[in-house]
Amino acid sequence: MFKLLCRDGRARRGEYITAHGTIQTPVFMNVGTNAAIKGGLSATDLAAVGCQVELSNTYHLALRPGAEIVRSLGGLHRFMRWDGPILTDSGGFQVFSLATLRKITEEGVSFASHIDGRRLFMGPEESMAVQSALGSDVAMAFDECVANPSPRDYVAASCARTARWLVRCRDELARLNALPGAVTPTQDLWGINQGGTYADLRIEHMRAIAALELPGYAIGGLAVGEPTETMYGIIDAVEPHMPPDRPRYLMGVGTPGNIIEAVWRGVDFFDCVLPARNARHGHLYTRDGRINLNNKKYEADPLPADPACGCPVCQKFSRAYLRHLLKADEVLGLRLCVAHNLWFYNDLMAQIRLAVEEGRMSDFRGRWAERLDRRI
Amino acid sequence: MFKLLCRDGRARRGEYITAHGTIQTPVFMNVGTNAAIKGGLSATDLAAVGCQVELSNTYHLALRPGAEIVRSLGGLHRFMRWDGPILTDSGGFQVFSLATLRKITEEGVSFASHIDGRRLFMGPEESMAVQSALGSDVAMAFDECVANPSPRDYVAASCARTARWLVRCRDELARLNALPGAVTPTQDLWGINQGGTYADLRIEHMRAIAALELPGYAIGGLAVGEPTETMYGIIDAVEPHMPPDRPRYLMGVGTPGNIIEAVWRGVDFFDCVLPARNARHGHLYTRDGRINLNNKKYEADPLPADPACGCPVCQKFSRAYLRHLLKADEVLGLRLCVAHNLWFYNDLMAQIRLAVEEGRMSDFRGRWAERLDRRI
Secondary structure (H helix, E strand, O other), X not given: OEXXXXXXXXXXEEEEEEOOEEEEEOXXXXXXXXXXXXXXXXXXXXXXXXXXXXXXXXXHHHHOOOHHHHHHOOOHHHHHOOOOOEEEEXXXXXXXXXXXXXXXXXXXXXXXXOOOOOEEEEOHHHHHHHHHHHOOOEEEOOOOOOOOOOOHHHHHHHHHHHHHHHHHHHHHHHHHHHOOOOOOOOOEEEEEEOOOOOHHHHHHHHHHHHOOOOOEEEEXXXXXXXXXXXHHHHHHHHHHHOOOOOOEEEOOOOOHHHHHHHHHOOOOEEEOOHHHHHHHOOEEEEOOEEEEOOOHHHOOOOOOOOOOOOOHHHHHOOHHHHHHHHHOOOHXXXXXXXXXXXXXXXXXXXXXXXXXXXXOHHHHHHHHOOHHHOEO | OEEEEEEEOOEXXXXXXXXXXXXXXXXXXXXXXOOXXXXXXXXXXXXXXXXOOEEEEHHHHHHOOOHHHHHHOOOHHHXXXXXXXXXXXXXXXXXHHOOEEEEEOOOOEEXXXXXXXXXEEEOHHHHHHHHHHHOOOEEEOOOOOOOOOOOHHHHHHHHHHHHHHHHHHHHHHHHHHHOOXXXXXXXXXXXEEOOOOOHHHHHHHHHHHHOOOOOEEEEOOOOOOOOHHHHHHHHHHHHHHOOOOOOEEEOOOOOHHHHHHHHHOOOOEEEOOHHHHHHHOOEEEEOOEEEEOOOHHHOOOOOOOOOOOOOHHHHHOOHHHHHHHHHOOXXXXXXXXXXXXXXXXHHHHHHHHHHHHOOOHHHHHXXXXXXXXXXX
């Protein structure tokens, strides 16, 4: 259940209540695709970097270890020992981005596993069955995520099908939640807006899915190739048609600047693999922009990654040590860099929440949106 | 400084006092070759798995990041943020096992770096310079480690040279410790016994180096290809000639059973990459022997790796989760498995210490030496 606490322009400060705790929004969800954070962070480390919500993936976990195994072990919370809220992506995006030999019908999608080529099928019911077995707090609707740009006719037909799939998702999850032994019987379903880069299709689809009065809505199919300004334009177009009393989740976005701009436009939830991917390449976020530890000038630098940072990594380790670990291919380097970047993202959200509460979001945006995205 | 607290047969219970804390022996040193534990464990994790002494490598750190960089950052303790005792291996073994195009002279060894092929030279003085810059608590002598078996004549000549090198190591480290700005001016030098599998050469060499009255002595050049019984035979032959009031370190050994057998024969210090290597392959130590998480029977197993284990990993995570992480190539799997295996080794040493104190070492050995080495 979502509680809107206050607004600053279109930016919102809220709370989303789940059986595993209350999420303060705007929030960044920390990505643990395979029920594990990249770089070797455990659930305990997640708490230490200020994570509020963990995000896992239906497609990946359905393939490995399999939903029924996770269910038999008490669900995802117990499996990975994360007691806080979990959102699971539906597998829709991965079926379209990772799997091969796809065939889409009204029923769903048949495809070949990217791991072993085995032939599989996933439709709305299958996605809900997996997410119910995982027992996440929020299940995402099974949708088709089209590439940008795609032909208008194809996008329109795809949106209509995704809307029909949403009804099936809702009915199936309601049925699963009511079964005795449901892992998380309070599991919520969030709908996903699609429509490519066609503002009118986006709006039409948003209105259609808003009518289902689901507990949350996402904007999907952005940050998949279109220019950033196009993405902001779509958010501007769709947002007025999203129910104001439900959380809004911009899927797979983005840089710190993207997040500030999207909060400014009324978005509450985010997730992105960028902090982990940048960490892997030695790119660490700081208040002055992104530093690159591969730069030789950090070879003997005794300073922490960001001297202004309060994260556990910056309390202990120097740039020189982190750089050495990355150069020596020690996974500790990856782990510490991921921890720093996730802390940075989670802390950014805490600062955004404060700015919204105090009516300083315009100033905050002007000061930080471009600065944090710089490479220095 | 070593304090022998008590004996049980030839097994010894002692303390080794360093500027960074007192080590209770017998002890297993946890290997962090590149100033990092394999699998992404940080110095904080090391403490959590019961580590008393960390071991880093002169050869690796001289190549990357370079000794002067570590010195400029305050030495190895500060660089990796491990406040406990550190022993550094001299680089001798690695020059002979990793580097290529070696040429040995009385001066030392010229070789090509295994990283970038760059031509380098290391002799007793260079090894001491690096170890002094790293600021470990114990520096190991620069020696030649011959393969087993090697021709007797070669081994005899090599031993004589290693003994001459030891005098140079001692003189050079004394000089470096006395310099203003020495990182760890109390740095101790331990000598290394060589002699291949020739008991008489071993004894002769041991007597020669014992005459230098160094603060500790190692048996090197074992567990490099010879049968286990040969190794035990060499320990039996050499041990009576090692100064009883100095610690004995059996380099690079071994399995839990090997360690129990060597403690039984009077050894105090150990190090080995086996716990980490086994962890990488999903082989976890338990009180009943070694389990292999790749076995499908663990796919949905809710038990911890070892239900009798008190380690942080076994307090939280199931075999099924660990197996999933390894299968999904998540480095968290590696990290948790390494942590469990290191805890197992460190805990084994704690149990050994208690058995020696209580005069139960014969019983302990009979009960555990073979059992712990089983694959189940």
